[in-house]
Amino acid sequence: MSRLPVADRRAVRRALRELIVRDRRAVLVVLALHGAAAIAGLAPPWLLGTIIDRVTAGAGAATVDRLALAICGCVLTQALLSRYAQYAGHRFGERAVAHLREEFVRRTLGLPVSVVERAGSGELAVRSSIDVSTVGTTVRDVVPTIVIASLQLTLLFGAIFLLHPLLGLVALAALPSIWAVTRWYLRRASSAYLAEGAAAAELTETLTATAEGARTVEALRIADDRIRHGTARIARLWATRRATLALRTVFFTVVEASYPLPVAAVLLVGGYLFSRGMVSLGAVAAAALYLQQAIEPLDRLLQWTEQAQRGLASFARVLGVGLVASEPPGTAATSRGDRLVVRGARFAYAAGHDVLHGIDLDVRPGERLAVVGPSGAGKSTLARLLAGIDAPRQGVVSIGGCPVTDLDPAERRRRIALVTQEHHVFIGSVRDNLAFAAPDASDDEMRSALRTVGADWYAELPDGLDTPIGDGARQLGAAEAQQLALARLVLADPHTLILDEATAALDPTTARRTERALAAVLTGRTVIAIAHRLNTAHDADRVAVLSDGRITEIGSHHELVRADGAYAALWRSWHAEAPGGATR
Numbered sequence: 001m002s003r004l005p006v007a008d009r010r011a012v013r014r015a016l017r018e019l020i021v022r023d024r025r026a027v028l029v030v031l032a033l034h035g036a037a038a039i040a041g042l043a044p045p046w047l048l049g050t051i052i053d054r055v056t057a058g059a060g061a062a063t064v065d066r067l068a069l070a071i072c073g074c075v076l077t078q079a080l081l082s083r084y085a086q087y088a089g090h091r092f093g094e095r096a097v098a099h100l101r102e103e104f105v106r107r108t109l110g111l112p113v114s115v116v117e118r119a120g121s122g123e124l125a126v127r128s129s130i131d132v133s134t135v136g137t138t139v140r141d142v143v144p145t146i147v148i149a150s151l152q153l154t155l156l157f158g159a160i161f162l163l164h165p166l167l168g169l170v171a172l173a174a175l176p177s178i179w180a181v182t183r184w185y186l187r188r189a190s191s192a193y194l195a196e197g198a199a200a201a202e203l204t205e206t207l208t209a210t211a212e213g214a215r216t217v218e219a220l221r222i223a224d225d226r227i228r229h230g231t232a233r234i235a236r237l238w239a240t241r242r243a244t245l246a247l248r249t250v251f252f253t254v255v256e257a258s259y260p261l262p263v264a265a266v267l268l269v270g271g272y273l274f275s276r277g278m279v280s281l282g283a284v285a286a287a288a289l290y291l292q293q294a295i296e297p298l299d300r301l302l303q304w305t306e307q308a309q310r311g312l313a314s315f316a317r318v319l320g321v322g323l324v325a326s327e328p329p330g331t332a333a334t335s336r337g338d339r340l341v342v343r344g345a346r347f348a349y350a351a352g353h354d355v356l357h358g359i360d361l362d363v364r365p366g367e368r369l370a371v372v373g374p375s376g377a378g379k380s381t382l383a384r385l386l387a388g389i390d391a392p393r394q395g396v397v398s399i400g401g402c403p404v405t406d407l408d409p410a411e412r413r414r415r416i417a418l419v420t421q422e423h424h425v426f427i428g429s430v431r432d433n434l435a436f437a438a439p440d441a442s443d444d445e446m447r448s449a450l451r452t453v454g455a456d457w458y459a460e461l462p463d464g465l466d467t468p469i470g471d472g473a474r475q476l477g478a479a480e481a482q483q484l485a486l487a488r489l490v491l492a493d494p495h496t497l498i499l500d501e502a503t504a505a506l507d508p509t510t511a512r513r514t515e516r517a518l519a520a521v522l523t524g525r526t527v528i529a530i531a532h533r534l535n536t537a538h539d540a541d542r543v544a545v546l547s548d549g550r551i552t553e554i555g556s557h558h559e560l561v562r563a564d565g566a567y568a569a570l571w572r573s574w575h576a577e578a579p580g581g582a583t584r
């Protein structure tokens with residue numbers, strides 16, 4: 001199974017830049033507000049230093065009161081600015097996430113069907129749910145926190161430098177050790193935590209298996225073996241836990257130890273500078289307070305760095321979906337006519353294993369062709385080639401003289417419709433479910449389409465076309481879902497229809513009635529029906545028998561019965577087995 005690609009670092013950086021640039025005014029406002037709040041936060045320590053200096057110089061209570069009032073004013077201003085900064089930041093984040101989600105949906109819908117099928121729906125589901133929401137948190141919370149914390153730290157250290165350059169240098173003393181230990185930790189953390197998660201999952205699996213299979217364990221007397229197995233798993237988990245604990249022990253110890261160190265150094269160097277009269281007492285006090293203030297943003301920065309890395313990994317996976325070449329726009333001008341011609345078509349899912357070995361087929365417009373054959377003969381594969389979902393490895397499938405895969409995808413879907421056994425009912429009203437086949441269809445047309453396909457249940461819906469259906473609302477059964485899909489087909493009214501056991505979920509009588517009603521509505525349309533009920537073959541203009549990737553017989557029902565070949569045998573045995581289903 002081929003995986004969907006993952007974007008590289010450059011692409012992730014570019015995408016992040018684009019997110020910021022497309023909403024740059026909001027980003028500037030957020031940055032300006034946070035910057036102003038941080039500057040307002042710088043004032044109190046400086047004012048406190050001023051109080052100390054003034055009091056030392058003999059100032060009275062009135063000066064202290066005035067300065068204390070100024071401190072209160074600054075704190076209040078900071079709180080207000082922070083509040084608006086957060087608000088603006090979240091609004092930006094929500095807009096960015098909404099944009100990301102929309103982009104993701106657009107890209108996903110642009111993926112060629114064959115790519116989605118090969119990657120598996122799980123892969124796409126994880127990317128569209130877990131990854132997109134991780135990116136959402138990152139864009140909304142993590143990136144702003146990191147940007148703001150960095151801004152605050154720059155301003156705080158800048159302020160210490162302004163007080164005295166030497167104090168600034170001393171204050172930076174702790175940063176190299178924090179930087180080094182963070183790098184050391186991050187390099188090891190993700191693999192260590194992944195290993196811990198995997199070991200925990202394995203242990204749970206082992207214990208659950210032993211508990212659920214307790215009787216078997218007893219019957220086979222393998223309790224000792226299971227205990228050994230469990231103990232080994234516990235030992236693995238213990239080892240991986242110790243590994244992560246060791247990482248945390250080093251990381252947090254170094255970080256925690258790094259915090260008081262520069263404060264002490266600033267006090268020490270500050271005391272020396274003060275004794276030489278090079279700096280005021282207030283300045284030393286302010287510098288120590290700034291350092292104390294820096295701990296909180298530094299902590300936040302460290303905490304969120306790991307989360308940011310996880311977010312970037314998810315972002316790379318989300319962007320990877322966009323790296324799949326979307327369906328190429330058609331290279332062909334619109335083809336002339338609707339004659340479907342297959343010449344020498346070969347196809348393989350895996351290299352070297354052809355499933356179709358040179359198919360030749362001519363279907364004239366308006367013809368009804370039934371394709372029958374044993375399971376695994378390649379009928380569904382042929383249907384996919386005819387619908388242009390896959391291109392033949394060799395040979396050509398053309399409509400009106402133009403290869404189907406060269407048609408513009410939108411044009412191709414408008415002209416050729418493939419209906420399989422798998423139907424999806426979208427959450428929404430009946431009308432919504434029908435409208436995407438024909439957005440302009442009137443209510444009457446929708447009702448008549450439902451009637452045509454025998455969807456009698458429609459009459460009992462409480463709100464008619466507005467009745468909500470799908471998960472969480474009225475659930476449709478397999479047969480009802482199939483009828484809905486067929487009603488869509490009637491509304492879409494394509495020139496060529498490929499029905500791959502499209503009535504398999506209906507009971508034989510309803511299926512036959514529906515097929516006949518469809519045939520009446522779709523007069524003049526080319527219909528290729530892959531059928532496991534031979535009624536369909538009986539009613540068709542021609543029948544093609546597919547066997548082991550080759551068309552072995554082709555002709556009208558009567559011709560083939562007369563020829564007394566494989567189809568005739570199939571018809572006789574089916575007729576004998578299902579007389580009820582075969583009645584006209």
Ligand code: ADP
Pocket residue numbers: 349350355373374375376377378379380381382
């Ligand atoms: P039918 O519709 O006649 O039952 P299919 O066209 O589904 O036959 O399958 C033809 C052959 O191709 C089978 O051998 C099947 O195992 C194989 N095949 C079908 N789909 C895939 C796929 N997605 N990947 C690999 N092999 C496939």
